[in-house]
Amino acid sequence: MPHADAGGARIYYEAAGDGEPLLLIPGFGATTTVYWANIPELSRRFRVIAFDPRGSGRSDSPAGAYTMEMFADDCIAVLDVAGEGAAHVFGTSFGGMVAQHLALRHPRRVRRLVLGCTTVGGDRHVLPPAENVARFLGAADIADPAEAARAVYPLHYSDAYAAAHDAEIVARALANEWLRSTPEGRAGQLAAVQGHDTHDRLRDIAAPTLVAHGADDGIIPVKNGRILAAGIPDARLVVYPRARHIYFAECAARVNADIAAFLTAGETSGPK
Numbered sequence: 001m002p003h004a005d006a007g008g009a010r011i012y013y014e015a016a017g018d019g020e021p022l023l024l025i026p027g028f029g030a031t032t033t034v035y036w037a038n039i040p041e042l043s044r045r046f047r048v049i050a051f052d053p054r055g056s057g058r059s060d061s062p063a064g065a066y067t068m069e070m071f072a073d074d075c076i077a078v079l080d081v082a083g084e085g086a087a088h089v090f091g092t093s094f095g096g097m098v099a100q101h102l103a104l105r106h107p108r109r110v111r112r113l114v115l116g117c118t119t120v121g122g123d124r125h126v127l128p129p130a131e132n133v134a135r136f137l138g139a140a141d142i143a144d145p146a147e148a149a150r151a152v153y154p155l156h157y158s159d160a161y162a163a164a165h166d167a168e169i170v171a172r173a174l175a176n177e178w179l180r181s182t183p184e185g186r187a188g189q190l191a192a193v194q195g196h197d198t199h200d201r202l203r204d205i206a207a208p209t210l211v212a213h214g215a216d217d218g219i220i221p222v223k224n225g226r227i228l229a230a231g232i233p234d235a236r237l238v239v240y241p242r243a244r245h246i247y248f249a250e251c252a253a254r255v256n257a258d259i260a261a262f263l264t265a266g267e268t269s270g271p272k
Helices: 068-081 094-105 130-139 145-151 159-175 183-194 199-204 222-231 252-264
Strands: 003-006 009-016 020-025 046-051 087-092 110-116 209-214 236-240
Touching: 003 068, 009 068, 020 068, 020 094, 046 068, 068 094, 068 183, 087 094, 094 110, 094 183, 094 199, 110 252, 130 145, 145 159, 199 222, 209 222, 209 252, 222 236, 236 252
Parallel strands: 020 046, 020 087, 087 110, 110 209, 209 236
Antiparallel strands: 003 009, 009 046
């Protein structure tokens, strides 16, 4: 399996398709498999490079707390070993936080930026109900992967989508059980989340940016997307009605089309 060496940690990645490079960054505790509804379609237009963040899946989970700067540098290690200089970047949730730091820390490596269901963090972060946070974090400790997946349905998907696609979602959870993150890996990622705060630096993000959010997100309320879009110069905002945190799967056809249109519109050779 292909890996990048990032400061002694092995970071698993995979690539599909041809065209301009597009780096995908998964969310908290997630792996490349979270983009099951996006990679096949996006790889028709782009060279899609996706990776398991340190602390999850097939990547190493070094001991100790992680930082957003560390994750941003991991992205660079993946791009380097994949033979890409600058790339478009699509990050969701925790991955969207990493994407912000990547754009700030390594601006010449980011062409265009898509920030999905994410937040600036810090004091400006709009919290969901406390019971939602407890449900989200507690699901990781449920041994049965099917039960764990269903426990977060109210946060991740609209009721109609979850009811219609329950068998598919559970089948993927069972197939990917071996990729579930460890308590140590989640603790390391959580430390990075707790140190995340980009609000006062949003104006320094130079890459053309699309902010996307589900209107009924149960983990990172949509107000966070509005704060991001307001703070990043010339950022565009798209909100998917009735969709929740995993809007990019539930609304995959529209999301994939929106991303492709944004990434291919006008000049895409580098930051604005």
